[in-house]
Amino acid sequence: MIKLKQILKNRFLIFLGLLAFYGIIQILLSTNILNDYYEINIVLMGINIILAVSLNLINGFTGQFSLGHAGFMSIGAYTSAIITYKLGLPFPLALLVGGVSAGIAGILIGIPSLRLKGDYLAITTLGFGEIIRVIFLNTEYVGGASGLSGIPKYTNWTWVFWMAVITVVLIRNFINSSYGRCCIAIREDETAAESMGINTTFYKTLAFTIGAFFAGIGGALYAHNFYIIQPETFNFMKSFDILTMVVLGGLGSITGSILSAIFLTFVYAVLQDYAALRMVIYSLLLIIVMLFRPEGLMGTKEFSLKKLFKKGEKSSEFTVN
């Protein structure tokens, strides 16, 4: 068993590593060794990591097949844009409000629809995403079909990097807690979970809410990176993109989601001018994964430096997977 001191030391080392990584990229960006094109895509990678990891909490860890992630993302995008652009309030507040309003939507959608299972839940969440989109489409205050343009650009490498770190750390910590284990138990066997004293409706809604909250933050970062948001940006294809990342990386693997978010953002960037080809490649990738590695690249396993270097010592923080 590792002592508290050791745990604190490990955390400090991880923090230093992250700081160093952040600093190196920041230097490369500010000296223009990595130009604007790279910056946009690096920022997009960060946003996609937030979206994929938060969807994985719902689909991968809790086993509730949601197809509405772009809906939560759009709520975060629009509300945060209203906060900064319409009301002139500060960006951190916009991030928070974006996350919270998406989270509240998560509760409202979750309570009725999480009683449904499998296909029914997938269809309901898909419908929810479309309803949200149609609502924005018909709301003049946020520009209707042409959307909101002229949103101030606050999102940058610093914001995206640290928000992605916070998202990953908080979701990982949740997963490794007794509360997160309840969610995983639901995925494994709902009847058995219920018989162990777990209020399955509550924990499904909790996972849904946390996932929606971070999707909202992802949406807020997105809105303040591209000057413009339109209802079309958050259509079903966006949910499908995020789902692809989660399935490719492995349902139930946080590091899998991170790696595949980075990889697919890269593929997306390379194939930017060939939108149709991109869909073909996404679909082919999914088919190949389903045929040869249905559990995704990482399955439910996590990539860890410790295992890589075979340091031997067993962590006292038994990981869930």
Add this chain to the structure above:
Amino acid sequence: MSLLSIKDVSIDFGGIKALIDVNIELEKGSLTGLIGPNGAGKSTVFNIITGIYKPTSGKVIFDGKTISQKPYNNTKLGIARTFQNIRLFKNLTVLDNVKIAQHIHVQYGLFSSFLQYKKYLDGEKSQDKQAMDLLKIFNLDKHALNLAKNLPYGEQRRLEIARALATKPKLLLLDEPAAGMNPQETKELTDTIRFIRDKFDITILLIEHDMSLVMDLCEDIYVMNYGKIIAHGTPDEIKKNPEVIAAYLGEEDIDEKEILSIEGGA
């Protein structure tokens, strides 16, 4: 005072009367058997007690209160169970299976989960320790970090009992705990069940097909057939009951030895 009373419980499944006026009383600290041919309604009784099924008529009183229709609330009241068809969290470790069942006693809040405060670390440590102590009783501690699905059949059954105990129940319901076990494993299981009844000071209701185990272990036996309680008494009384013998003779797939063991004594 009895810990559990099932009062005139009946349940219909679209015309099929699975239970008809079932009455069962469990004294605190007792070890009771529930036997009967396949399809008699034994597992249905468990599903009623745990609130998975709602009785068409009648009621179930546990520890002075009417049970809830939400299974997780009944677990919180102190009812834990195993399943006839093992329902472990297969892809999780043996340790996590037990720790999930400890959740109703969790010592830290959601907030310290996110930030992994000292409260979280302490809570996890004490959960680990309690889980390992429990696994030791079932001789499963060496498998703590193995996946549940990789355990041999007999050990999976034992893990299900350990997991149920981790909820710290007052009443433990075991649905055919010896199914699929060999005689040696069954013998060990008998000892373990007796041990946990004494050590944890709980009440046990046991469904079993293996007659020798029930006769050996239980002080009190209920016999069911076609959804009805057809006999109730001590093992000796049950063995001599002509209705019970008839019920078992009527069952096609029962093997000779089981009938002999009813007639000939344990």
